[in-house]
Amino acid sequence: MILTEFTFRLLASIVAGAMVGLEREFNNKSAGFRTNTLVAMGACIYVLINVSLADHGGADPTRIIGQIVTGIGFLGAGVILHHGGNIHGLTTAATIWVSAALGSLAGLGLYWETLICTLAVLIINTTFKTDRLLKKWENREEETHFEPKEDLD
Numbered sequence: 001m002i003l004t005e006f007t008f009r010l011l012a013s014i015v016a017g018a019m020v021g022l023e024r025e026f027n028n029k030s031a032g033f034r035t036n037t038l039v040a041m042g043a044c045i046y047v048l049i050n051v052s053l054a055d056h057g058g059a060d061p062t063r064i065i066g067q068i069v070t071g072i073g074f075l076g077a078g079v080i081l082h083h084g085g086n087i088h089g090l091t092t093a094a095t096i097w098v099s100a101a102l103g104s105l106a107g108l109g110l111y112w113e114t115l116i117c118t119l120a121v122l123i124i125n126t127t128f129k130t131d132r133l134l135k136k137w138e139n140r141e142e143e144t145h146f147e148p149k150e151d152l153d
Contacts, residue, residue, distance in 0.1 A: 001048070001051060001052055001055055005109070006048060006052075009044060009048060009106050009107055009108075009109055010041065010044055010045070010048065010106070010107075012044075012106035012111055012114055013040045013041050013043070013044030013102065013103040013106035013107060013114070014037055014040065014041050014044075016040050016099075016102040016103070016105075016106060016114050016115075016117075016118040017036045017037035017038070017039060017040025017041060017099050017102060017103060018033065018036070018037045018040075019118050019122060020036045020040070020095060020098070020099050020102065020118060020121050020122065020125075021033035021034065021035065021036030021037050021099070023121075023122055023125050023126060024036060024092065024095060024125070027125075029091075029092050029095075030079050030089065030092055031079050031092045031093075031095065031096050035096065036095065036096065036099040037099075039072065039075070039096050039099040039100050039103065040099045040100065040102045040103035040106070041103060042100075042103065043068045043072070043099075043100040043101070043102075043103030043104045043107065044103035044104065044106050044107035045103075045107070046064050046067075046068055046107070047061060047064060047065060047068075047103070047104050047107025047108060048107045049064070050063070050064040051107065051108065061108065065104050068100050068104060069097075069100070069101075072096060072097050072100040073097070075096055076092075076093030076094070076096045076097050077093065079092045079093050079096065080092075080093050091125070095121065095125065098117070098121050101117070102114055102117055102118055102121070105117060
């Protein structure tokens with residue numbers, strides 16, 4: 001692999017991780033800009049190492065990607081908090097996991113796929129918020145809730 005291709009793949013992973021990280025940072029999540037950028041970049045570096053070895057006939061990129069998935073699981077587990085009956089950080093952990101996948105895609109040179117998946121993550125993290133949906137549902141139930149008046153007879 002030539003140095004310009006290596007650099008372009010690495011930059012693609014940094015941009016993807018940074019875009020996801022900025023969204024998390026704006027929402028004041030524990031794993032924000034730097035974490036997601038570094039996770040995507042780190043995954044990309046491991047894939048690039050493996051791709052470089054495969055160019056010389058000595059490696060299979062899918063093996064390192066499998067190890068990235070496992071390793072990121074431990075990092076994601078560190079951001080999950082349990083308070084009483086509530087669990088916090090699952091979306092952040094999932095986002096870290098996906099950032100590693102974005103870095104892996106970029107490391108393999110799958111640029112359009114990296115862009116599509118990055119946009120999908122941003123859409124999911126910004127629009128699919130259950131707390132907003134639940135509040136809308138609760139407000140709708142309050143508006144449609146009817147209690148019969150007592151019979152005056």
